[in-house]
Amino acid sequence: MMMHFLYLAGTWFLFASILATLGLFLYDWLQKDRQITGKHVVVTGGSSGIGKSVAISAAKRGAHVTIIARNAKRLEEATQEISKAVIDSSQKVQYLSLDLSSDYAVVEKALWSLEDEAGPIFMLINCAGGAVCGKLEDTSASDIQGQISMNFLSSVYPTKALVGRMKSRGEGIIVITGSVASLFGIYGFSIYSSTKFALRGFAEALHMETKPYGVSVTLSFPPDTDTPGFANENKSKPMETRLISESGGLVNPDVVAEKTMSDALRGKFFSFVGFEGGIVSAVCAGMSPPSSFTALVIQVLLMGPLRLVSAGLLLHFNGIVNKCKHDRNKNKKLE
Secondary structure, eight states: OHHHHHHHHHHHHHHHHHHHHHHHHHHHHHOOOOOOTTOEEEEETTTSHHHHHHHHHHHHTTOEEEEEESOHHHHHHHHHHHHTTOSSTTOOEEEEEOOTTTOHHHHHHHHHHHHHHHOOEEEEEEOOOOOOOSOGGGSOHHHHHHHIIIIIIHHHHHHHHHHHHHHHHTOEEEEEEOOGGGTSOOTTOHHHHHHHHHHHHHHHHHHHHHGGGTEEEEEEEOOSBOSHHHHHHGGGOOHHHHHHHHTTOOBOHHHHHHHHHHHHHTTOSEEEOHHHHHHHHHHTOTTSOOSSHHHHHHHHHHHHHHHHHHHHHHHHHHHHHHHHHHHHHHHHHHO
16 A cells, blocks of 8 residues: 555656646746847957857847957957847947956956946956867976966956946846866866866856846856867867767857857856756756756756766766777887
């Protein structure tokens, strides 16, 4: 009798959980993005890749857009391309040539001047960054320092310059672009993963600091994306890293940009692309704020099974590393 009752209770719980999850999925799907028509959106790293695609997405939504990077020529070319995406002739599209990681005082002064000239910055999207691949022992000290500056400080400095102003206005959106490498370490990415892990901690703490003031924080986890930065990254990528990366495929930057913008405008903390991104972000959720009640329910119900899936993926990746080592040793013996 008791076993029959437990079986019925378990079946009912499973059925109710499935219905609740489907209902929450539908609720999330029906939610609409916040409007940014007439708002000032700043995109760092906006001269190419994901940053440029994000800037185009903002322009299509009616925002005034400022892109920031170092190369003035590429910025000018990107500005012309972004200008073609505006939906109203009153929209402003401009650029600012600035090194975001070298001197905080310079960054602060430039961004405050930008607000004075072009209006309050409602949305800051940090896309500046890049990867230098290689095993730790093969990575130069200058490359280590460069990665810390490019991937970490170039997001922290502009965010620090603007977050106080956003909080005082009681509104704003900050996007931090991490990586799937923010969630687990990958062969050949010992330094890159470290900087992206740091951005995750930064985003989590910042979320707690800003939420009471009406400012939301979104942490984006782009997979491998078809950008000039990715092409440059491949030049120094070890075979192990290349084979691991290929298992996830290559995503168009416009897809990443649209998903990032939509999630940020809905106030979600995590932003990921695709089924694999969802699995990895769910199993690595930890103490991160849930992006929605739906995400929380999924994590609670599926954390155990997803841990098994992630363990399987790690076994697969480690198998790739061991095979490459074996092949390398075999080739040495044949020489």
